[in-house]
Amino acid sequence: MTAPPAALFRRWVHVREEDAAGVRVFRPADRPLPPARGRDGLEFRAGGIFAYLRPGPTDAPVAVVGRWSTPARDRIALTYPPDARAGDAPTGYEIVELTPDLLRLRPV
Amino acid sequence: MAFTGRLAPGAVREWCGTMPVHRRLLDTDPGYARAREEIETFTFDAAREEPPPLGLVTIPTIVHVVWSRPEQNVTDEQVASQIETLNRDFRKTNEDVAILPPVWAPVAADADIEFALVDVTRTRTEVAAFDTDDGVKSARTGGVDPVSTDTHLNLWVCQLGGGLLGYAQFPGGPAETDGVVVTYTAFGSTGTAAAPFDLGRTSTHEVGHWLNLRHIWGDDGDGCGGSDFVDDTPNQGGPNYGRPTYPKVSCNNAPHGDMFVNYMDYTDDAAMVMFTRGQAARMAAALRGPRSGLLAAAATS
Ligand SMILES: [Zn+2]
Numbered sequence: 001m002t003a004p005p006a007a008l009f010r011r012w013v014h015v016r017e018e019d020a021a022g023v024r025v026f027r028p029a030d031r032p033l034p035p036a037r038g039r040d041g042l043e044f045r046a047g048g049i050f051a052y053l054r055p056g057p058t059d060a061p062v063a064v065v066g067r068w069s070t071p072a073r074d075r076i077a078l079t080y081p082p083d084a085r086a087g088d089a090p091t092g093y094e095i096v097e098l099t100p101d102l103l104r105l106r107p108v
Numbered sequence: 109m110a111f112t113g114r115l116a117p118g119a120v121r122e123w124c125g126t127m128p129v130h131r132r133l134l135d136t137d138p139g140y141a142r143a144r145e146e147i148e149t150f151t152f153d154a155a156r157e158e159p160p161p162l163g164l165v166t167i168p169t170i171v172h173v174v175w176s177r178p179e180q181n182v183t184d185e186q187v188a189s190q191i192e193t194l195n196r197d198f199r200k201t202n203e204d205v206a207i208l209p210p211v212w213a214p215v216a217a218d219a220d221i222e223f224a225l226v227d228v229t230r231t232r233t234e235v236a237a238f239d240t241d242d243g244v245k246s247a248r249t250g251g252v253d254p255v256s257t258d259t260h261l262n263l264w265v266c267q268l269g270g271g272l273l274g275y276a277q278f279p280g281g282p283a284e285t286d287g288v289v290v291t292y293t294a295f296g297s298t299g300t301a302a303a304p305f306d307l308g309r310t311s312t313h314e315v316g317h318w319l320n321l322r323h324i325w326g327d328d329g330d331g332c333g334g335s336d337f338v339d340d341t342p343n344q345g346g347p348n349y350g351r352p353t354y355p356k357v358s359c360n361n362a363p364h365g366d367m368f369v370n371y372m373d374y375t376d377d378a379a380m381v382m383f384t385r386g387q388a389a390r391m392a393a394a395l396r397g398p399r400s401g402l403l404a405a406a407a408t409s
Binding site: 035 | 268272275
C-alpha cells in the first residue's frame, strides 16, 4: 500500500470531451468548467472514502459512496456498497497524470 | 426505476451536501416519498382513463436573476427569448421540429402549455457559483425566495458550479424550493447564451422535470431496465450527448433506435426538438394532480 498524492483529495469533474486514447480527463470542480448536459465526477477523501457522482433524475448529481485503496503505485482500486455500482462504473484506475489542475485516469 | 444514490452506512450526514434534491428528500422526508408514490399512482390512472384534454394551460412564470458579476445580470431581452422558446417548444411551433426523423413525426406532441412572464426579480449576491443544495432559492443563502409556488413557475438564473447547466424539482417536493434553476450561459437564446446550449432547451428540459417528466433513458446508468413511465418513447440505454445521427441503436431498439431528438435526452440544444404524446399526457396528469393549483389559478385569472 502506498499513499496517493495529496492533490488527489478533492472533487473532480469528468470533462469527457478531453478524453483520449482510453484516458479520462478530470478537472477540479471548484474551477470554471465548460458547461455540459450531464457530467459525472469523482471525489476522493483521505481515509479511504470516495464518491462517484453522476446526474440524478432531476439533473443534480447523485453520489454513490464507496472505499478506495491503492494496491500498487499509481493504482486506485474502488469498492462500492452492495448493489450500488452502476453497470459502467470502473472498479479501478491507473493514475496517468495528477497535478493541482488536472487528473488523468485510465480505467483498469 | 433504479436510483443510484445509495449510501454507505454512516455516510449520509457527511455527504448530504452532494445529494440531489430528489434523493435527499426521499432519504430524509418520508412525506416526500409518499407524495411521489401517490403522484405516480395518480399519473398511471390518468393515463389509463384518457381524460378529455385540458385545453390550453398558461403558466404564470417568475424569473429570478441572481448575479455577482454584471454579465450574469441577464437582460429583459434575454429573459423574453427564453419565454418565447418555452412557448414554441411546449406548443410544437419550434421550426426545427423539421429535423425529426419521419418515423417520430406522428408522436411529436403539442403539449398545449404556454408560459406568461409575470415578473423578473434581480438580486445581487456574494456567491460566486451556486451548488445544487438549493442555495439560490433562499435569501438566507445568497439567493432569493420563490413566490407563490402553487400557482407559479419559479425559474432561477444564476452561475451554477461544476459545469452544470440546470436542475429541477419534481412535483411533490417542498414549496420553499419548488421550481427550476438554469445557469446563465444556457438561458434563453441571446446575450450570454453560449453554444451548444444557446437555444433555451435547458429550461425546456428542466420544466419537463418540473411537470413530472423523467429522463428518456430511464435513469439507470447505461442499462436497459429503467423506464421513463411513458409508452411512446423507445427503451434506451444511457443518455445521448452532442448531435447524434439517426439511427442510434441501443437496448434492442432497432431499426429506429434511441429518440435522441427528445427534450428529455442529454443532446445539444440544436438536436432536441420534441416531446411525445405520452409525455404530454404525463404533464397533463401533473396539471390535474400535484400541480392543479396552476389550473385553478388559470381558471380564475
Ligand atoms: Zn434532466
